[in-house]
Amino acid sequence: MDRSVDEKRPSLTARARERRPLLLVVPAGLLLAAFLAYPLQGILRESFQRDGGIGLLVEDTYYLERGWFTLWQATVSAALTLLLAVPLAWLLACHAFPGKRTIEAVLMVPFVLPTIVVAVAFSALIGPSGVANDLLTRIPGIDEPPIRILNTVWAILLAHVFYNVAVAGRIIATGWRGLDSRVEESAAMLGAGPAARFFLVTLPALRNSLLAAASLVFLFCFTSFGVVLILGGPQFGTLETEIYRESLFLFRLPVAGALALAQLVVTFAAIVINARLQQATPQRTEARSTTPWDRKSAALGAAILALLLLLTAAPMAALVERSFHGGDGYTLRYYTMLDDNIRGQALFVAPIEAVRNSVVFAIATVAVALPIGTLAAIGSVRARSTLAEALVQLPLGVSSVTLGLGFLVTMDQPPLNLRESPALVVIAHSLIAVPFVTRTVSARLRSLDPRLRDAAAMLGAGPARTFFAVEAPLLKGAIGVAAVLSFATSMGEFGATLLIARPEYPTIPVAIFRYLGQPGALNYGQALAMSTVLMAVTGSTFFLAERLVRVRTGGVS
Known part of the structure; x- marks a missing residue:
């Protein structure tokens, strides 16, 4: 009896050692539990009760x-x-x-546009x-x-x-x-x-x-x-x-x-x-x-x-052209007035403020989503857990508007009374960005030669030292791509932000929507100018990500 227990112990120890990397998925799990599962149960409660x-x-x-x-x-x-x-x-x-x-x-640029x-x-x-x-x-x-x-x-x-x-x-x-x-x-x-x-x-x-x-x-x-x-x-x-x-x-x-x-x-x-x-x-x-x-x-x-190039280029070229087109010909007026709140109302901040808000939210999103998504990728790949990877991808199955609704239903009472806080926007954006980070880093991790880890282990390096000395330098490109994708995701997110953003903290997409809903050529012109700026930012981040991928893989155009 004792011998059978002893015989099983090494296999159990080995199995526990294999599962140990799943601890790295815990931060992503906590994020999903608090800000995805909890809001979704609130939606269920509202639907049935x-x-x-x-x-x-x-x-x-x-x-x-x-x-x-x-x-x-x-x-x-x-x-x-x-x-x-x-x-x-x-x-x-x-x-x-x-x-x-x-x-x-x-041809891929339209897909990454908000x-x-x-x-x-x-x-x-x-x-x-x-x-x-x-x-x-x-x-x-x-x-x-x-x-x-x-x-x-x-x-x-x-x-x-x-x-x-x-x-x-x-x-x-x-x-x-x-x-x-x-x-x-x-x-x-x-x-x-x-x-x-x-x-x-x-x-x-x-x-x-x-x-x-x-x-x-x-x-x-x-x-x-x-x-x-x-x-x-x-x-x-x-x-x-x-x-x-x-x-x-x-x-x-x-x-x-x-x-x-x-x-x-x-x-x-x-x-x-x-x-x-x-x-x-x-x-x-x-x-x-x-x-x-x-x-x-x-x-x-x-x-x-x-x-295909006509289908791709025509709408984007039309957006740029109309953003410079005024009643008396071409003008820079819509761009020079991006720092003016022509409505003079609390619900309408100057467009440049919306740009600043978007950049701040995007940087904060990268700071949250990048480490959480990277740790989840390392943990799920090292533990060979398809279940952990699938769980991290769950936010992709929830529309942004549904996510925003869940926040409205549940985030107005302790312990998560965050409805009045701009941090809720960062949380929503991070939830959407984490799956992209995990996918990007996981794909690169799987492409690494496992013999590198084995060689480092034979030389006496522990798991942490092996990662930072051997794998981390090889993951820099993938992590850079993930950071760019997180930034672009946050800049363009519209559905959830429209429901949860405070009136004084609109992002560029929310400000565009508000200005489109107002009469007058100047409101429409400012919406066109902001849309052009957002298109330039998201398009540039996509090309940067593509460039990082090409450098990493040694591809050429």
Whole structure:
């Protein structure tokens, strides 16, 4: 009996030693428990314990219609996105061309832009006084703006395709690169043409990658907030915009909580489906070779690139142009007045104050999210715990508006009475940023040669010394990318901040939204100028992150 216990003891000790790194995940666990699990249980409590919650949601056809429209627009957005993402994936996976890495990075810029900037950019492009209508009305015989899709479902769909097509194309291209090109070559030898090979061989093999991209785009569009709020108008509200409306305007928190609960069910289902599809996608160690260009494929590739670059550049260029465009021609007035509160009201601080607030919140977010996310990455990878990694990623399954609602419901009483504190904004931003930090650092940790740790251990170095002397220098690039992503995430966060930010501490996205809601060309001009500044900051941080990745991996553009 004693001997059996003694025989088991080494294995138990070894197992405990393997699990010891999970202590590094504790700070992330505490953050999630206090500021994700606790607010979510508050939403559940509001939904089930008060009148007008789940019951009203089922009985009132108004909310059923909102739920149906949310599902419909997300599904159609995903389908339209795939129509452009598949040709992009074909270019990225099968062909080589000059500046490929740079063009790929440019096409990814819309995905990292804050959704409110995307909405303002499309307003500047296709609005009644936007660039497109301005150019068209200069044609003789056209006196009225011919493009009238603002505040329609088409504006929503177009904006969703704009900021999702590149990430969907990357996902599909990754799967495409892993396909065995010999199968296509065999089909060609049997007489199958390019179209037949694509539809009968390539497309079925890409099924999991296509569905993974579609499910991810569906998730993003299902929880889309800024685009729907600004481009769709009240007649095209989704669950996300309805949660905002019920919380801040109608003060019906039970209804808002029930809507948030329904949204959580769908988003977590989409996350589970996406994860399983990615796991089911076969991985090949050998990437397929690029296909030589011929005249037809070169013409087709040039047309696809031109269309995608136009879709990417037109809204952003229109935003910049309109921010300098005044009633009497081009002017710097909107930028020079960023330090003026033209409203003179407490709810409207000078735009430059919003810029300062955003920078302060972003720096604080990096200071919180970077160490917590890095420790969680090290702990989960060292302990080989997929459960710990999955738990840290949970905030990605909760929309920012739902997170803000949870804070409104629960953060107004001890021990977490933080509703009046600007620190609540930093906490919300950090919750959203930590998963990105963990993913970035985890990916780099897994790519390190484990023999480095073994060699350090053989030379007598303990775990801490091994990390700081051997691994930390190799992780600097990944940690730098994570810091940049955290900063950009905080700068662009809109949904949660709109619900919880104090009126005297607005961020740039919140200030843009407030100025857009006021009449007058000067208010609109200042919103355009702030949107341009925010676009420049987030775009620059993305390119910095891309540069850090290239330096780390030795890639070239």
